[in-house]
Amino acid sequence: MSAVAIRCEKIAKRYRIGVGRHDTLRDQIAEGVSRLFQPAKGGEAPGTLWALRDVSFEVQAGEVAGIIGRNGAGKSTLLKILSRITEPTQGRAVLFGRVGSLLEVGTGFHPELTGRENIFLNGAILGMRREEIQQKFDEIVAFSEIERFLDTPVKRYSSGMYVRLAFAVAAHLEPEILLVDEVLAVGDVAFQRKCLGKMGEVAGEGRTVLFVSHNMAAVQALCTRGIFLRKGTIWFDGSINDTISTYLRTLEEIPGQDLAERVERRGKGALRLTRVEISEGETMPAGILAAGRPAQFSFYLTGTRSDLTCTFTIYDQYGKPVANFNSATLGPEDVYDAAFGPRITCELDELLLAPGRYRINVALTAGNELEDHLEGAAFFDVDPGQLRGRPVHAHSKYGVVTMPHRWKVPLDL
Amino acid sequence: MKDPVKSRPFAAAAMDNVLNPEGFSGVVIQPSRGWGGLPLGEVWRFRELVFFLVWRDLKVRYRQSVLGALWIIIQPLVTMAVFSLIFNRFLGIDSGNDVPYPVFSYTALLPWMYFSNSLSRCSNSLVGNAALISKIYFPRLIVPLSAVLPGLVDFLIAFVILLGMLLYYGIWPGWAILTLPLLLLLAMITTLGVGLWLSALNVQYRDVQYITPFLIQVWMYATPIIYSTSRIPERWLWLYNLNPMVGVVQSFRRILLNDQSFGGVSWPSLAIALVILVSGLIYFRQTERIFADVV
Ligand SMILES: Nc1ncnc2c1ncn2[C@@H]1O[C@H](COP(=O)(O)OP(=O)(O)OP(=O)(O)O)[C@@H](O)[C@H]1O
Ligand SMILES: [Mg+2]
Numbered sequence: 226m227s228a229v230a231i232r233c234e235k236i237a238k239r240y241r242i243g244v245g246r247h248d249t250l251r252d253q254i255a256e257g258v259s260r261l262f263q264p265a266k267g268g269e270a271p272g273t274l275w276a277l278r279d280v281s282f283e284v285q286a287g288e289v290a291g292i293i294g295r296n297g298a299g300k301s302t303l304l305k306i307l308s309r310i311t312e313p314t315q316g317r318a319v320l321f322g323r324v325g326s327l328l329e330v331g332t333g334f335h336p337e338l339t340g341r342e343n344i345f346l347n348g349a350i351l352g353m354r355r356e357e358i359q360q361k362f363d364e365i366v367a368f369s370e371i372e373r374f375l376d377t378p379v380k381r382y383s384s385g386m387y388v389r390l391a392f393a394v395a396a397h398l399e400p401e402i403l404l405v406d407e408v409l410a411v412g413d414v415a416f417q418r419k420c421l422g423k424m425g426e427v428a429g430e431g432r433t434v435l436f437v438s439h440n441m442a443a444v445q446a447l448c449t450r451g452i453f454l455r456k457g458t459i460w461f462d463g464s465i466n467d468t469i470s471t472y473l474r475t476l477e478e479i480p481g482q483d484l485a486e487r488v489e490r491r492g493k494g495a496l497r498l499t500r501v502e503i504s505e506g507e508t509m510p511a512g513i514l515a516a517g518r519p520a521q522f523s524f525y526l527t528g529t530r531s532d533l534t535c536t537f538t539i540y541d542q543y544g545k546p547v548a549n550f551n552s553a554t555l556g557p558e559d560v561y562d563a564a565f566g567p568r569i570t571c572e573l574d575e576l577l578l579a580p581g582r583y584r585i586n587v588a589l590t591a592g593n594e595l596e597d598h599l600e601g602a603a604f605f606d607v608d609p610g611q612l613r614g615r616p617v618h619a620h621s622k623y624g625v626v627t628m629p630h631r632w633k634v635p636l637d638l
Numbered sequence: 639m640k641d642p643v644k645s646r647p648f649a650a651a652a653m654d655n656v657l658n659p660e661g662f663s664g665v666v667i668q669p670s671r672g673w674g675g676l677p678l679g680e681v682w683r684f685r686e687l688v689f690f691l692v693w694r695d696l697k698v699r700y701r702q703s704v705l706g707a708l709w710i711i712i713q714p715l716v717t718m719a720v721f722s723l724i725f726n727r728f729l730g731i732d733s734g735n736d737v738p739y740p741v742f743s744y745t746a747l748l749p750w751m752y753f754s755n756s757l758s759r760c761s762n763s764l765v766g767n768a769a770l771i772s773k774i775y776f777p778r779l780i781v782p783l784s785a786v787l788p789g790l791v792d793f794l795i796a797f798v799i800l801l802g803m804l805l806y807y808g809i810w811p812g813w814a815i816l817t818l819p820l821l822l823l824l825a826m827i828t829t830l831g832v833g834l835w836l837s838a839l840n841v842q843y844r845d846v847q848y849i850t851p852f853l854i855q856v857w858m859y860a861t862p863i864i865y866s867t868s869r870i871p872e873r874w875l876w877l878y879n880l881n882p883m884v885g886v887v888q889s890f891r892r893i894l895l896n897d898q899s900f901g902g903v904s905w906p907s908l909a910i911a912l913v914i915l916v917s918g919l920i921y922f923r924q925t926e927r928i929f930a931d932v933v
Pocket of ligand 2: 300301
């Protein structure tokens, strides 16, 4: 069976940003007046952004395709167009079959309503009929593992319970075409695995799935085909393994670029990352680290704030997160001094990473707001070295961390 | 492959159906032109969602309050008491005939409170459901539509109290009481028409949030709630009667209180209500394509 399930023909989407968006009438009037005095120049109107351009592809019925790409690449926009939430500016798409989309878990959940009531409400919102929900009710409850709290308002739920319930409802939707956007990024690992299992089942049943995720392991496990979106266009379209490696390779191209100039970033932007320096220490050459040796990560910023927090995550070459560092978690040896300038530094006494190539994602937050978030902010290689006198060799296929340890062996040496 | 689409909401929500070479029917997505007509079929297919949104609204509204559903009757009753005291006793405004002032004002308050409460709910409906709109597809008309429905439940409950009051004052409404649903329909049309405009404008201009309460207040003074129509100078009546709510309130009084004052629904006001509804629908349909992007 090779019927087409989704066909996109030159889909493009233009958003108005900044000046084009008015929240009050006064802004609109003010802009109209300023237009009078400075007539728009030819070409693209200011404040528009092409989130997608000329996106064409076909997906066969029963195919499970992963859509990957950096922040702002247009992945969510594509799913929104295919699920008819927003219209394309140009082009057209044809979908053959009942479409279900899951762009966020728990959309339409009401905090005052109980779990039971929310199952019905959310089901209806996702397009299920009442009998259909009734029929699957027990299954949904069993999947979510929250039987005991079924008659408690969901505002009293822990965020984990909330996600479980929300995903359970969505997972029992039975569309022929399923569009999923990054919903597994939430919830605990065990539940994530359960969701992946459920999604795998869905895929196994011959349903067509478009799956957006930053989690390469999940994409690789679920999908057979990959579409790599970059700056709103399809950069690569092929087998999932080729797509992921192309994507990871483009992540590596970035370090040559000035971080301050990078446009692929998220956050408010009042405060930004301009440079990352990774070395063994202040006077050591940059970019060279070795297992078991000290390491220092320095983040240069455009300014500082008293409530600034820096978080960064180290990823291995397969895109799996290895370790996370967060300056908001206080330690007794942390040092605070305004004289450090617009720079925040993280020092490690011994680097517990196995030799290999790693990248980091960095997020800066001030108060509760995300100021800046960069994927692939820096890359570094870890060379073989010694950890407390014990050599750490290169090219171990088994794991990416190394730990100080000692053996007790029943031998006389 | 399972059987294709038939009457299931998502795929059935097609703008138009096409056949692919293998013979399934599908949905075409492309930039729309014009106002796209009335998606009545689509709204009908999503009727369960309308039901659940109304149900959610009613449930949430009275769940956390101690007096619960009692609020539905407290609001008109207290307003009636205040009006009777201030306007009738202190300021000497009366019903213009021998109908007791409390029941005179309460009768008017029923359709009026339906209108004012539903209109303010409707005006905020799209902005209040921003999360839904930017994450899920369904005909957007459902949102303002399900904002004007819960008020009917409040109306019915308050209406039962009115019947009790009529009994108490010994007033017997005639058979014309059977035409009340038509008047309520006119109130709904007016509410929905104005609500469509305000809700759609609110998405782009948050000023509407401040304008709505003000508009409702002014509108109340232009409707015979506190006073009777006989107070309006003859030469201004034509203008006054353009307000569709005047006809609704007047007819309510005539039918329920055997009030002989001038009233009834005038043709021009009916036309105005319809014009507001139709233009509201067109404006709504034309702007709804950007709701998800700007809300
Ligand atoms: N409603 C909107 N108004 C204006 N611009 C928008 C809107 N939604 C998205 N954009 C812009 O369109 C671009 C693509 O956004 P999109 O959400 O599709 O990215 P994404 O690939 O899903 O990113 P992420 O991985 O961070 O989820 C971004 O530059 C974003 O700022
Ligand atoms: Mg996204």
